[in-house]
Amino acid sequence: MDSSRLPKICIQRLKALDKWSGNKIHYNWYTQLKEKLSKVGMIHIINYENPDIIRKELPNLVEKYVNHHVSKDVESVLNSNYNKMYRCLSALGFKESYLQIHCSLSKRRILSQLRISNENRFKFFFKGNLYTLETGENCTICNLQKPENLIHFLLNCPIYSSCRKKYLTKYIDRSLDELGAQIL
């Protein structure tokens, strides 16, 4: 590109500002791009001016960027304080198997909403209705004086034991008590 063209003038100016001690990354997309490329070890691309060479490098760049973000996601899952169960549920960057199950979308939605719940937050929508658990209060269905959270609802509350046996037990290869104790 001719150096008299406005885009060329802009990029040269941003490059010059990038070297300036008072450069503000928020206002300089060249610096932002440089940081993103250096995170995935592709900083050399920033100096290429030939679009054919950049196009050739593009698939490699995209793959590295995807891998970078998948590994960041996995790290977040493993260190999540929001949901300590999630590290046991997640496929850690691979396809989540529950999404491959042949069932209605509404059932998959329930599974998704259960997976993003945590001990103190449980609510989901099903067929236009909102369902919640009052996790700050004790379960009013049984008399165990236990908090009404997802673990109690799914694994421990004796009032739901017949439903649990019918729908859940066959999917759990350990005893429910053992699983509940491990998650807690």
Ligand SMILES: [Zn+2]
């Ligand atoms: Zn209960």
